[in-house]
Amino acid sequence: MxxxxxxxxxxxxxxxxxxxxxxxxxxxxxxxxxxxxxxxxxxxxxxxxxxxxxxxxxxxxxxxxxxxxxxxxxxxxxxxxxxxxxxxxxxxxxxxxxxxxxxxxxxxxxxxxxxxxxxxxxxxxxxxxxxxxxxxxxxxxxxxxxxxxxxxxxxxxxxxxxxxxxxxxxGSGPAYVFMFIESLTDAGVHVGLPRDMAAKLAVQTVLGSAQLVQQSGRHPAELRNMVTSPGGTT
The missing domain is CATH 3.40.50.720 (NAD(P)-binding Rossmann-like Domain)
Structure with a gap:
């Protein structure tokens, strides 16, 4: 080629x-x-x-x-x-x-x-x-x-x-993902986490969640409901 x-x-x-x-x-x-x-x-x-x-x-x-x-x-x-x-x-x-x-x-x-x-x-x-x-x-x-x-x-x-x-x-989607990671990191810093730790946790959270959707075959709403159970912390 x-x-x-x-x-x-x-x-x-x-x-x-x-x-x-x-x-x-x-x-x-x-x-x-x-x-x-x-x-x-x-x-x-x-x-x-x-x-x-x-x-x-x-x-x-x-x-x-x-x-x-x-x-x-x-x-x-x-x-x-x-x-x-x-x-x-x-x-x-x-x-x-x-x-x-x-x-x-x-x-x-x-x-x-x-x-x-x-x-x-x-x-x-x-x-x-x-x-x-x-x-x-x-x-x-x-x-x-x-x-x-x-x-x-x-x-x-x-x-x-x-x-x-x-x-x-x-095409534009990555910008929103990056903004979410940035915001999640800032939220972690706001509650007292060191920035490097907050950034590491935010990136892995997004990466792991995306892989879970891809590999589990479950609908994102179903996976979200597993996290947002009544009386939980989310």
Whole structure:
């Protein structure tokens, strides 16, 4: 698999790290287009991948072209490579909130995969929801699936509307979990626990509770009722 990343930020790095760890591609087969020299230097030294600020040269060598820029930077990024993609290439966009139709129009290329990953991709624990246009070949679909499995769990859907829905749930969801952990920690400190102890307890409580839901197969409401028994401390 040959991959070209347009954008070398946190999510792009998480994906390329997962791809390399799973040995889905060699460093020489990954190119990252990144305007910031310090980021290019970091990615080259850390992973051995090819980095450049020349989008057209990088894209020409990719089977999958990953759009990994901020939404406000996408129009310029697409204009730089518009008309250069071939029918055998697929574009995989992780740009939040941007519809497939806009990407097709911006690139003049119909083979598009739209993905909503989330930040736990950085440790291989992402929840990614994705869909693809009919023009994406079976080979590219398989490669995209493998790429997403390298950073966590993936769910392919037939309709783009589910990607939009997942943006609010799994895409933004980690922020609410982090805020809950932060609040739980602060509450522990408020009642007198040392902060490091409160933080450790809060993180393990969330982690263990999530694993209990996943492994027990019980509905969260049932598990909650087990904790909030009448006359208890909760």
């Amino acid at each position: 040959r991959i070209a990343f347009i954008g070398g930020g946190t999510m792009a790095e998480a994906i390329l790290n997962g791809v390399l760890e799973k040995k889905l591609a060699a460093p020489a087969d990954i190119a990252v287009v990144e305007p910031v020299e310090a980021r290019r230097t970091h990615l080259t030294h850390q992973y051995g991948v090819v980095t450049t600020d020349d989008a057209k040269s990088a894209v020409s060598a990719g089977d999958i072209v990953v759009l990994a820029v901020k939404p406000q930077d996408l129009p310029k990024a697409m204009s730089n490579i518009k008309g250069t993609l071939t029918a055998s290439q697929a574009v995989l966009s992780i740009v939040a909130g941007v519809k497939i139709g806009a990407i097709i129009a911006g690139l003049a290329h119909p083979a598009v995969i739209r993905v909503m990953p989330n930040t736990p991709a950085q440790i291989g624990a992402a929840a990614s929801v994705w869909t693809a246009t009919p023009e994406v070949t079976p080979e590219r679909l398989d490669e995209a699936r493998s790429l997403l499995q390298a950073i966590g769990e993936e769910t392919q859907v037939a309709s783009e509307k589910y990607v939009d829905m997942a943006t609010g749930l799994s």
